[in-house]
Amino acid sequence: MRENPYIPRKAIIEDLKDETPDTRTFRIKLEKERFVFTPGQFIELTVFGYGEAPFSISGKVGESAFEITVRRIGTVTKALFRKKKGDVVGIRGPLGKGWPLERLYGNDVLIIAGGLGLAPLRSLIQLIIENRRRFGNVTLLYGARSPRDLLYKEELIKWRDMVDVHLTVDKGDESWHGRIGVVTVLFDDIHVDPKNTIALQCGPPIMMHFVSKKLKQLGFPDENIYLSLERLMKCGMGFCGKCTISGTYVCLYGPVFCYSDIRGFIENIPEAGV
Amino acid sequence: MLGEIYKITQDDLYELLKRLARNHKIIGPVKKGSRVIFDYADKVSEVLVDYDKRILLPPKKFFLPPREVLFEYEILENDVIIRDRLGEISREKRVLIGVKSCDITSIEILKKTFDRHFKDPYVLTRIKNTVIIGVMCRDVSPTCFCYQAGSGPLPRTGCDLFLTRLSDDYLIEVKSEQGQRILNNNKDLLKTASSEDIQIRNRIIDELIERMKRNNLPELAEAYDSLVSSYESELWNMYAEKCLACGKCNFVCPTCHCFDVHDEVSLDFRYGARIREWDSCHFLSFTRVASGEIFRKDRSSRIKQRIYHKLVYSVNDIGVISCVGCGRCVEVCPASIDIREVIRKFVRR
Numbered sequence: 001m002r003e004n005p006y007i008p009r010k011a012i013i014e015d016l017k018d019e020t021p022d023t024r025t026f027r028i029k030l031e032k033e034r035f036v037f038t039p040g041q042f043i044e045l046t047v048f049g050y051g052e053a054p055f056s057i058s059g060k061v062g063e064s065a066f067e068i069t070v071r072r073i074g075t076v077t078k079a080l081f082r083k084k085k086g087d088v089v090g091i092r093g094p095l096g097k098g099w100p101l102e103r104l105y106g107n108d109v110l111i112i113a114g115g116l117g118l119a120p121l122r123s124l125i126q127l128i129i130e131n132r133r134r135f136g137n138v139t140l141l142y143g144a145r146s147p148r149d150l151l152y153k154e155e156l157i158k159w160r161d162m163v164d165v166h167l168t169v170d171k172g173d174e175s176w177h178g179r180i181g182v183v184t185v186l187f188d189d190i191h192v193d194p195k196n197t198i199a200l201q202c203g204p205p206i207m208m209h210f211v212s213k214k215l216k217q218l219g220f221p222d223e224n225i226y227l228s229l230e231r232l233m234k235c236g237m238g239f240c241g242k243c244t245i246s247g248t249y250v251c252l253y254g255p256v257f258c259y260s261d262i263r264g265f266i267e268n269i270p271e272a273g274v
Numbered sequence: 275m276l277g278e279i280y281k282i283t284q285d286d287l288y289e290l291l292k293r294l295a296r297n298h299k300i301i302g303p304v305k306k307g308s309r310v311i312f313d314y315a316d317k318v319s320e321v322l323v324d325y326d327k328r329i330l331l332p333p334k335k336f337f338l339p340p341r342e343v344l345f346e347y348e349i350l351e352n353d354v355i356i357r358d359r360l361g362e363i364s365r366e367k368r369v370l371i372g373v374k375s376c377d378i379t380s381i382e383i384l385k386k387t388f389d390r391h392f393k394d395p396y397v398l399t400r401i402k403n404t405v406i407i408g409v410m411c412r413d414v415s416p417t418c419f420c421y422q423a424g425s426g427p428l429p430r431t432g433c434d435l436f437l438t439r440l441s442d443d444y445l446i447e448v449k450s451e452q453g454q455r456i457l458n459n460n461k462d463l464l465k466t467a468s469s470e471d472i473q474i475r476n477r478i479i480d481e482l483i484e485r486m487k488r489n490n491l492p493e494l495a496e497a498y499d500s501l502v503s504s505y506e507s508e509l510w511n512m513y514a515e516k517c518l519a520c521g522k523c524n525f526v527c528p529t530c531h532c533f534d535v536h537d538e539v540s541l542d543f544r545y546g547a548r549i550r551e552w553d554s555c556h557f558l559s560f561t562r563v564a565s566g567e568i569f570r571k572d573r574s575s576r577i578k579q580r581i582y583h584k585l586v587y588s589v590n591d592i593g594v595i596s597c598v599g600c601g602r603c604v605e606v607c608p609a610s611i612d613i614r615e616v617i618r619k620f621v622r623r
Binding site: 010046048049051231267 | 344345347349352353354356358360387388390391392393394395396502505531532533534535536537539543546548550553555560561562563564565567569575578579582583586587588590591
């Protein structure tokens with residue numbers, strides 16, 4: 001039998017950077033091998049002594065190290081936040097299916113993200129920017145709770161050169177002169193051609209619920225909408241059963257799903273907006 | 275040859291077990307206190323080969339234990355040493371004897387479940403290292419429906435040898451190449467089975483089927499379409515109101531395989547272990563993600579999860595239904611929810 005897929009590979013934290021008061025980006029390098037992934041995939045990260053949890057990959061493809069952006073929220077993430085540069089963690093993956101790159105080439109791309117949902121889309125945005133001519137119009141709609149909860153603030157500014165970036169926050173402050181409101185308010189500011197645009201979304205279920213509704217109102221065909229679904233991907237290999245939707249393992253066939261596949265599920269999907 | 279049937283006396287059957295026990299651990303129905311359970315036998319004579327009742331906890335626990343250490347690790351200053359537990363597992367060779375057709379089929383289903391895109395080496399190694407000797411039922415309990423589940427009374431595959439109790443002797447049937455090898459090495463214990471013996475065996479099968487047919491249940495494989503179109507049915511709320519979400523049905527089920535994973539650590543924080551433990555799709559915590567979101571809040575959605583997994587999702591996923599008709603969930607449910615009644619309600623015949 002091949003090597004045991006439950007055993008994590010050792011990896012080193014190369015760097016870390018605070019993004020918001022409760023999120024931090026970790027740059028991680030495998031001890032022995034190169035790490036190859038496609039945007040939208042995820043890893044299982046072990047903090048030894050605490051446990052393992054799934055995280056979407058947020059860094060650039062093709063580099064020797066990869067990045068994850070983590071919210072300090074549970075046992076494993078709290079322990080991870082105590083880790084420093086040079087500390088050892090365990091990695092399994094990359095796992096799952098990412099964003100449909102082949103569908104994006106030559107088309108317009110509309111990216112809608114809420115809060116930490118920008119993390120799995122950041123790898124994709126970076127890939128788009130490096131291969132900008134292969135894509136049509138690229139628009140990013142991004143919402144966060146408050147200005148200080150916006151992820152990747154410096155990059156958001158840089159991305160503006162190559163991507164049409166629209167931001168909104170639920171609650172502003174003195175420094176904020178932009179949009180206020182949930183991410184769907186940004187649809188008022190843009191024009192998209194639903195037939196030639198692929199819409200990609202990741203965010204809290206309630207956000208995707210309303211974004212899906214909005215996209216359907218705008219006339220997006222089901223097959224042009226993709227969602228990254230968050231479920232409890234414990235083993236990440238299609239065994240533990242915790243992440244299934246209608247019996248479909250999110251860890252194997254997702255986390256990115258086409259809306260037309262989601263519509264085929266018999267179980268209710270809050271994110272589908274139907 | 276596969277399917278070939280020999281005869282063996284009860285004494286010689288135990289002699290065969292004794293010989294196998296030289297390099298295998300023997301698991302079978304064993305008396306513990308006032309109960310009979312599947313367990314390791316210290317002595318071959320303890321094994322009740324054709325114990326005729328259905329044992330409450332299926333032999334699943336020998337392939338997917340209720341709780342198991344996947345690996346251990348030692349936390350060093352700035353390093354970690356991981357110790358895989360797989361080595362110990364792969365060294366243990368076992369014989370599981372006295373398994374009924376429903377449970378034999380369930381092991382086949384577990385094998386399919388854990389051998390897909392990824393291979394679960396713990397479960398698959400244990401299955402690979404276990405010789406399975408099945409035995410024909412002598413009785414049908416009121417909750418049995420293996421015939422409609424397509425898993426009995428005779429298993430299609432999944433065991434190496436299969437026994438049928440005659441009055442004093444047993445028929446022993448070759449069900450795999452491994453089973454053939456075992457018999458080849460123990461030819462001195464075998465006798466030829468007469469055509470009358472085979473007729474008796476066939477009559478036993480016919481009688482078991484006849485008795486199960488009386489439970490007026492459609493074939494479970496036919497439930498697929500009806501269930502797919504009944505997901506939104508109001509009837510599910512009725513079951514949701516009864517269900518206590520206790521998870522007993524999951525824990526006695528020979529095919530329920532969902533588990534949770536967590537780490538445990540020594541008090542001095544030097545040693546840790548990754549543990550997996552059976553989980554239940556009836557528990558609210560089953561779908562809870564880090565943000566606190568719970569994706570199956572309604573009890574009806576959790577009841578449906580188990581039934582649909584057995585009869586719909588499983589077909590999509592591994593090509594077969596994953597209810598073997600053992601009736602254990604029917605027997606243990608404190609709210610008297612009976613999967614057969616659910617099927618009768620939803621399947622229009």
